[in-house]
Amino acid sequence: MLACREAIAILGDYVAAExxxxxxxxxxxxxxxCDECVAYLRTYRRTRQLAAGAMRTEMPAALRARLREFLLSTLRRR
Ligand SMILES: [Zn+2]
Incomplete structure (x- = not known):
């Protein structure tokens, strides 16, 4: 089975259908x-939509990276 870390690494591409x-x-x-990654996916999609609505563009790479870091630190704390 895919590790959470790997799942998160490719999740952005998955959401972007890439x-x-x-x-x-x-x-x-x-x-x-994996409930954690489902929750992350949900947050990711929502943030992406908000970013798209506010900026009329793709979620900036910096925001994607920050979101990913946030989840990885959450996983590390478990
Ligand atoms: Zn997971």
């Missing part, structure tokens, strides 16, 4: 069993 078929399937299998 992830290839096999990788997307591996991620979906992980999401089926």
């Amino acid at each position: 992830l290839g078929g096999e990788a997307a399937q591996r991620l979906e299998r992980h999401l089926a069993e």
Whole structure:
């Protein structure tokens, strides 16, 4: 099974529909069993939408990186 760390690393591409078929399937299998990553995906999608609405552009790379760091630090604290 995909580790959370790996799942999070490719999640941005998945949301942007830039992830290839096999990788997307591996991620979906992980999401089926991991509540934390599902919660992250939800937050990520919402933030992305807000960013798109406010700036009429893709979520900036800096914001994506910050969001990812935030979840990784949450996982480390468990
Ligand atoms: Zn996970």
